[in-house]
Amino acid sequence: MPTERIHATYWLETGDDPERAAEIIAGEQSSGTFVALPNETPELKARAGARVERLERLDTAPVPSLPTPVRATRYTRCVLELSWPIGNLGACLPTLMATVAGNLFELRAVTGLRITDLQLPRAFTDAYPGPAFGVDGTRRLSGVTHGPMIGTIIKPSVGLSVDETAEQVEALVAGGIDFIKDDELQADGPACPFDERARAVMRVVNEAADRSGRKAMVAFNLTGDLDQMRRRHDLVLELGGSCVMVCLNSVGLVGLHELRRHAQLPIHAHRAGWGYLSRSPALGWDYAPWQKIWRLAGADHLHVNGLANKFSEPDDSVIAAARAVLAPISAAAPMIAMPVFSSGQTGLQAHDTFAALGSADLIHTAGGGIFGHPGGVSAGVTAMRAAWDAAMAGVSLAAHSKAVPELGAALGFWK
Amino acid sequence: MPTERIHATYWLETGDDPERAAEIIAGEQSSGTFVALPNETPELKARAGARVERLERLDTAPVPSLPTPVRATRYTRCVLELSWPIGNLGACLPTLMATVAGNLFELRAVTGLRITDLQLPRAFTDAYPGPAFGVDGTRRLSGVTHGPMIGTIIKPSVGLSVDETAEQVEALVAGGIDFIKDDELQADGPACPFDERARAVMRVVNEAADRSGRKAMVAFNLTGDLDQMRRRHDLVLELGGSCVMVCLNSVGLVGLHELRRHAQLPIHAHRAGWGYLSRSPALGWDYAPWQKIWRLAGADHLHVNGLANKFSEPDDSVIAAARAVLAPISAAAPMIAMPVFSSGQTGLQAHDTFAALGSADLIHTAGGGIFGHPGGVSAGVTAMRAAWDAAMAGVSLAAHSKAVPELGAALGFWK
Numbered sequence: 001m002p003t004e005r006i007h008a009t010y011w012l013e014t015g016d017d018p019e020r021a022a023e024i025i026a027g028e029q030s031s032g033t034f035v036a037l038p039n040e041t042p043e044l045k046a047r048a049g050a051r052v053e054r055l056e057r058l059d060t061a062p063v064p065s066l067p068t069p070v071r072a073t074r075y076t077r078c079v080l081e082l083s084w085p086i087g088n089l090g091a092c093l094p095t096l097m098a099t100v101a102g103n104l105f106e107l108r109a110v111t112g113l114r115i116t117d118l119q120l121p122r123a124f125t126d127a128y129p130g131p132a133f134g135v136d137g138t139r140r141l142s143g144v145t146h147g148p149m150i151g152t153i154i155k156p157s158v159g160l161s162v163d164e165t166a167e168q169v170e171a172l173v174a175g176g177i178d179f180i181k182d183d184e185l186q187a188d189g190p191a192c193p194f195d196e197r198a199r200a201v202m203r204v205v206n207e208a209a210d211r212s213g214r215k216a217m218v219a220f221n222l223t224g225d226l227d228q229m230r231r232r233h234d235l236v237l238e239l240g241g242s243c244v245m246v247c248l249n250s251v252g253l254v255g256l257h258e259l260r261r262h263a264q265l266p267i268h269a270h271r272a273g274w275g276y277l278s279r280s281p282a283l284g285w286d287y288a289p290w291q292k293i294w295r296l297a298g299a300d301h302l303h304v305n306g307l308a309n310k311f312s313e314p315d316d317s318v319i320a321a322a323r324a325v326l327a328p329i330s331a332a333a334p335m336i337a338m339p340v341f342s343s344g345q346t347g348l349q350a351h352d353t354f355a356a357l358g359s360a361d362l363i364h365t366a367g368g369g370i371f372g373h374p375g376g377v378s379a380g381v382t383a384m385r386a387a388w389d390a391a392m393a394g395v396s397l398a399a400h401s402k403a404v405p406e407l408g409a410a411l412g413f414w415k
Numbered sequence: 416m417p418t419e420r421i422h423a424t425y426w427l428e429t430g431d432d433p434e435r436a437a438e439i440i441a442g443e444q445s446s447g448t449f450v451a452l453p454n455e456t457p458e459l460k461a462r463a464g465a466r467v468e469r470l471e472r473l474d475t476a477p478v479p480s481l482p483t484p485v486r487a488t489r490y491t492r493c494v495l496e497l498s499w500p501i502g503n504l505g506a507c508l509p510t511l512m513a514t515v516a517g518n519l520f521e522l523r524a525v526t527g528l529r530i531t532d533l534q535l536p537r538a539f540t541d542a543y544p545g546p547a548f549g550v551d552g553t554r555r556l557s558g559v560t561h562g563p564m565i566g567t568i569i570k571p572s573v574g575l576s577v578d579e580t581a582e583q584v585e586a587l588v589a590g591g592i593d594f595i596k597d598d599e600l601q602a603d604g605p606a607c608p609f610d611e612r613a614r615a616v617m618r619v620v621n622e623a624a625d626r627s628g629r630k631a632m633v634a635f636n637l638t639g640d641l642d643q644m645r646r647r648h649d650l651v652l653e654l655g656g657s658c659v660m661v662c663l664n665s666v667g668l669v670g671l672h673e674l675r676r677h678a679q680l681p682i683h684a685h686r687a688g689w690g691y692l693s694r695s696p697a698l699g700w701d702y703a704p705w706q707k708i709w710r711l712a713g714a715d716h717l718h719v720n721g722l723a724n725k726f727s728e729p730d731d732s733v734i735a736a737a738r739a740v741l742a743p744i745s746a747a748a749p750m751i752a753m754p755v756f757s758s759g760q761t762g763l764q765a766h767d768t769f770a771a772l773g774s775a776d777l778i779h780t781a782g783g784g785i786f787g788h789p790g791g792v793s794a795g796v797t798a799m800r801a802a803w804d805a806a807m808a809g810v811s812l813a814a815h816s817k818a819v820p821e822l823g824a825a826l827g828f829w830k
Binding site: 047088110168185223229250256272275284310 | 444523669689691697
């Protein structure tokens with residue numbers, strides 16, 4: 001029997017005694033029940049019970065973060081670390097989900113619970129493939145050998161016909177863009193069917209590649225049922241495409257895992273729905289433990305929002321997410337994926353993003369920051385790349401704009 | 416091009432003007448972007464845009480429910496109904512998820528957003544199978560022709576060996592129980608492997624069925640990767656089993672859909688993790704829209720917690736969830752599943768549950784309420800059934816206990 005343990009860390013708020021709340025959570029997620037049972041012996045508990053590894057009190061609050069029928073005079077916030085014997089579940093990601101994030105958020109003793117970290121024994125990196133391409137494979141396929149991949153998203157998200165989509169892609173690839181993605185709303189609707197879109201887009205991408213010698217990477221959103229995803233992947237591959245995209249919360253772990261088993265292209269993983277998993281600070285998931293599960297199952301690129309974004313997420317959360325995606329799962333099996341920055345991005349975020357990460361192994365997507373350039377898409381892409389060159393060289397945008405006029409022109413409208 | 420529309424309703428809180436917030440949400444989830452684009456023409460918006468169908472102000476609050484970088488003097492709560500043309504996405508459940516529950520919860524204009532209802536055009540019931548067994552198929556396989564199925568969960572959840580599990584099942588089936596399920600933590604861990612457990616359990620279930628002529632339904636938790644789930648299903652079928660169980664949030668939509676395509680047995684669907692989707696009243700999912708998606712994909716039984724449960728969920732929420740599971744998706748394609756009541760349940764909940772639902776097409780699981788009976792498991796099962804007989808006949812428990820002494824004895828310890 002393997003003896004390694006799975007460790008999960010939580011931010012916990014409770015109106016109960018924190019030690020008791022921790023034991024309730026550990027019990028509920030392993031051998032315990034609400035009613036003590038005669039066959040829950042000390043030997044069984046020692047063998048199969050979850051263990052409270054750490055409980056640190058942080059502060060207290062006068063009101064509960066989440067509604068509860070049990071009132072208390074104050075609610076204590078803690079860091080709680082639990083561990084489980086892998087013998088309970090084996091190296092199974094779906095059952096890991098039910099174990100570390102199952103029926104515990106709704107416990108009465110809990111008025112706030114958020115999973116903040118997950119450490120897995122080696123059995124998981126042995127059992128799951130991780131990203132097939134990651135940073136190196138993506139760079140190889142895209143021909144972007146250093147610096148970030150400069151990307152964009154087809155806009156409007158939905159509503160363009162197949163031909164209009166291809167026209168937009170044509171302008172982008174003529175402008176030298178590295179990466180283009182479908183919106184998560186655009187998969188295979190009757191108004192812009194996947195197959196026709198993929199054929200029309202890859203025709204212009206391939207024609208441009210024949211001229212320039214470098215092929216833009218297009219992430220086609222193949223989100224759907226399993227057979228559909230496999231068939232769409234095969235079409236993209238046959239057309240000479242180099243990336244597929246999938247919405248993780250839409251297809252689930254089995255969907256990603258099966259796509260990974262089938263795919264011969266990098267998997268661009270979209271986190272649509274992340275807000276309902278994370279926006280309450282007292283509930284749900286931090287990105288670090290969440291993205292680890294999807295990387296094990298095979299995600300090559302993972303969305304992390306962007307600095308100074310148009311959503312409600314603060315910058316420190318964005319950077320923590322991106323660092324998590326770039327952190328090795330283990331030294332023996334790093335399984336590193338590429339973070340994807342998006343939402344209101346321009347070259348103005350290059351310096352801060354690079355400084356915070358110490359890496360340019362990322363995809364930086366901009367919409368208005370590229371299309372709005374007075375010199376057109378090509379100048380917009382050049383300006384984004386120049387901003388990153390400046391950031392990586394430790395030169396200011398203003399100084400570098402003397403050498404790259406497109407950057408100077410961009411500084412006039414980026415804001 | 417089909418002209419039907421998908422409708423989703425939300426509870427929305429915003430510090431912005433509600434009309435503007437509604438338009439931002441509609442735009443973000445269809446053709447809009449943060450920056451107005453020249454190619455987002457009025458014609459395109461009319462064709463592909465999401466539409467605000469209804470906006471009703473409810474009340475205001477002085478502080479936001481969820482953190483936001485945009486401060487306001489008050490936060491307005493509304494009912495918001497949006498609709499989308501099905502031409503944008505087609506009848507695709509995964510892309511429906513990204514559309515009605517994608518990148519909208521994290522919008523700055525939103526300080527609370529919860530999806531409360533989902534109405535789908537017929538294309539969805541045409542495209543998806545729904546439950547293969549539902550109420551009728553489950554009753555046929557279990558031999559329980561009327562009244563609820565009386566069930567229980569193997570406890571402790573994890574830690575029992577294969578033989579100990581089979582011994583517990585033996586006592587339960589000897590006591591005449593209708594339904595037994597694995598815990599969601601118990602799938603295929605090395606300490607109690609699935610195959611050995613299924614063989615040992617089905618041996619005692621089949622032996623009891625040979626004697627009694629009626630076979631207890633056991634929901635074996637086959638949650639795992641797709642090939643594992645298919646193989647485990649086939650083993651259960653081969654052993655004469657009559658139900659399989661899966662954790663929905665663990666395997667995702669593709670996991671359930673593929674299992675449904677493969678399965679020849681009812682799918683008992685566990686909602687482990689539901690708390691992180693629902694416990695903040697200002698965020699996430701109501702059960703009504705959520706369960707509809709999983710029913711379309713093939714869930715036969717769906718967990719709804721129970722009245723007077725040991726978790727934090729109030730009774731009205733439990734009843735709303737159960738009613739949703741029993742409500743037809745459409746008159747032409749009802750796709751009704753069986754609600755599963757659990758958590759601190761005894762016969763004391765029978766009257767209120769039946770009164771609220773007007774139906775006994777459900778599974779009622781009790782642990783201590785059966786095992787704790789002084790007359791043993793058999794008396795516990797008899798008492799549970801008698802409580803339901805009384806509820807359905809409109810007779811009080813006290814009155815009915817005169818005819819059923821096991822019920823009288825149960826009333827002494829149920830609380």
